[in-house]
Amino acid sequence: MIGARTRYSLVQFLGLQEPDVTRILLQKYNVPDVSLPPLQLLRALESVLLSLDEHTTMLVLSEVVASDGDLRARINPKYRFDERMADLTQCLLLDGYLVQNKKLVLTDPSIAGASPVEDDLIQALSNFWAPRKAEIIARINDSASTFRASPPDFNATLVHARVALETLAADIALNAASRQATPSPYDLTKWGEVIAFLRKCGEISLEEEKGLAGVYGFLSVGAHRSVGIPQDQMSRLGRSFALNMCWFLLKNHLERIK
Structure with missing residues (x-):
């Protein structure tokens, strides 16, 4: 759509x-x-x-x-x-x-026919308690801005999308930890430890943790790949992966804390 x-x-x-x-x-x-x-x-x-x-x-x-x-x-x-x-x-x-x-x-x-995940994500984030929601929304918008810039900066597009995903996951982990009497220790600055913590506290499954790790790895490589997909489409694909994972983490967490 x-x-x-x-x-x-x-x-x-x-x-x-x-x-x-x-x-x-x-x-x-x-x-x-x-x-x-x-x-x-x-x-x-x-x-x-x-x-x-x-x-x-x-x-x-x-x-x-x-x-x-x-x-x-x-x-x-x-x-x-x-x-x-x-x-x-x-x-x-x-x-x-x-x-x-x-x-x-x-x-x-x-x-085809799917609702634009970015519009739904930003609307949901606007109503979310996350302490850094303004930063997350700004990163999503920055990701689009660098894509549309003249000339576009496709690697920056993916970096902003990755940071949005990292920040949201960390904020959700903080909220999940606050709901536990003795949460497992983890380093909030390390992606692997954040998603491992989310799995340990029941926010995500092992398969979902692997999916998040895969998307993060995809984003980290950047838009420059020696394959037949143009950089603009590779960047759009990576950004789409990141926003969909943000949407999954957010909606999943909101359902759990109802």
């Missing part, structure tokens, strides 16, 4: 176009005639695009990608279009969609 970050990027992108161009584009896909006043264009686009259903959003995005030449011709100076299009393209890739030959290509079929 298309996440909130990509929808906001689409708002910024369509904000470059004349309101009538955007209005006709939306009406083409059965979006009711909406008011797009030039002086409040971004606010109006935000209201419309963030409320669109997934199917309509994909249709609009597909046309934007397919007709980027026409849309670019309407904008001067051209760098404004190029910068916004580059940002939209990278946001789409974070959601698992590659812009290729003027089409949107799903890079991971397993995510």
Whole structure:
């Protein structure tokens, strides 16, 4: 599914176009005639695009990608279009969609129809007691920002995602320890000891500990790999692994302390 970050990027992108161009584009896909006043264009686009259903959003995005030449011709100076299009393209890739030959290509079929884990994770973290939740959310956002930067820093993307996972696991371990009379000693700064502690106190199973260790190892290697997968897709994959593991740890812990 298309996440909130990509929808906001689409708002910024369509904000470059004349309101009538955007209005006709939306009406083409059965979006009711909406008011797009030039002086409040971004606010109006935000209201419309963030409320669109997934199917309509994909249709609009597909046309934007397919007709980027026409849309670019309407904008001067051209760098404004190029910068916004580059940002939209990278946001789409974070959601698992590659812009290729003027089409949107799903890079991971397993995510089709799935709710964007990043949106759900940040919402859950916002309501969580974790002492470092602001730092965790900041790291998740930094991970996306370095991915979308010009030029992108794919290794930094993975580093930020890994630190978010480390920090969340450590905060959960602290909370789990506070609920035990005599918790086992462990070093909060060492990933292996943190997840081993989580297993010992019943937060995760041995298989889940191995999975967390594997994801951490994947992230630690970085985006530079001598394989056929491009760096941007490798970085997106690693980031996705990290956020999914964050989501698992958080939801698992919340269920346990109900």
